[in-house]
Amino acid sequence: MVVCSRCSRRKAVMEQRYSALSLCKNCFLELFEKRVKKANRDFGLLRRGDRIAVAVSGGKDSAAMLYSLNGLSKKIGEIELMPVLVDEGIVGYRNLAMEKAGELCELLDLSLEVRSFKKEWGLSLDEMIKKRNEKELKEGACTYCGVFRKWVLNKAARELEANKVAIGHNADDFAQTFLMNLMRNEPERLKRFGPLSGIEEQELFVRRIKPLIYCLEKECALYAELKGIPYYVGECPYSGEAFRGIVKNFLNEAENKYPGVKYNILSSFLSIKKELSAGNKSESSEKRKPLICEKCGHHSSSKICKACEFLEDLA
Ligand code: SF4
Ligand code: ZN
Ligand code: ZN
Numbered sequence: 001m002v003v004c005s006r007c008s009r010r011k012a013v014m015e016q017r018y019s020a021l022s023l024c025k026n027c028f029l030e031l032f033e034k035r036v037k038k039a040n041r042d043f044g045l046l047r048r049g050d051r052i053a054v055a056v057s058g059g060k061d062s063a064a065m066l067y068s069l070n071g072l073s074k075k076i077g078e079i080e081l082m083p084v085l086v087d088e089g090i091v092g093y094r095n096l097a098m099e100k101a102g103e104l105c106e107l108l109d110l111s112l113e114v115r116s117f118k119k120e121w122g123l124s125l126d127e128m129i130k131k132r133n134e135k136e137l138k139e140g141a142c143t144y145c146g147v148f149r150k151w152v153l154n155k156a157a158r159e160l161e162a163n164k165v166a167i168g169h170n171a172d173d174f175a176q177t178f179l180m181n182l183m184r185n186e187p188e189r190l191k192r193f194g195p196l197s198g199i200e201e202q203e204l205f206v207r208r209i210k211p212l213i214y215c216l217e218k219e220c221a222l223y224a225e226l227k228g229i230p231y232y233v234g235e236c237p238y239s240g241e242a243f244r245g246i247v248k249n250f251l252n253e254a255e256n257k258y259p260g261v262k263y264n265i266l267s268s269f270l271s272i273k274k275e276l277s278a279g280n281k282s283e284s285s286e287k288r289k290p291l292i293c294e295k296c297g298h299h300s301s302s303k304i305c306k307a308c309e310f311l312e313d314l315a
Pocket of ligand 3: 293294295296297298304305306307308309
């Protein structure tokens, strides 16, 4: 029997190759929650009085996030969590995942707010992709999905009068996004991407927090598993279209051979981000002021927001 390297008492249930530790269930769960607390401390994510729209999908990451935030927000006090699920309309996937999200909310005694692409624009993602194929447009399903989901989530958060939106991006997601930005030569995007984005005074775009930044994807799954949290295991039928999938496989392979690679990339990202932020402090508030989309009246970085641009293409 392999014994836990922390408490030296209980049987280890997992091996952390990057830290050369074997951990028992209790020590692992404690460590996971400590990482969420550390993210909160390092980036000032949660505050008393917050009303947080928590983006849930039914998957392991958002399930682990909602569960751990539920515990942490009770400890901090005076924080309201409002789980929001955006149903993109992916038959055989999101409908099944939604059931799990409903079960988790019931378990935590939270009410689940469901929004959908179909209700918003009369088209599900499946229907949009059909149109995309007919029109021979080039965007990947995940590009549409990401832009529309962000739009719906922000709208829901504003309507719920949330001051923050919590997103279940884990350490793997951060490492992937950082590498993808480098590969696409889009360093500018890094300025807007991080564990805490948006600005407090900005009413149109609700601030986004990412409390799982220090938690690896497979550790989120293990946390959900060991806590008995309901989550959906299946894969989205469009995931094969994503560039992210290639980067994800590459990183998994690299981590396998050189344990610690993902955290090293995350650390590099945070150091670069710090430098960029320091440079940004000199920018005037006018420069940071976002535009308002002429079509939908939502937050935008150009005259017409990306969601409206895509809807026009698909019409
Ligand atoms: Fe959306 Fe792509 Fe994720 Fe599927 S894999 S839910 S299409 S972002
Ligand atoms: Zn232990
Ligand atoms: Zn718009």
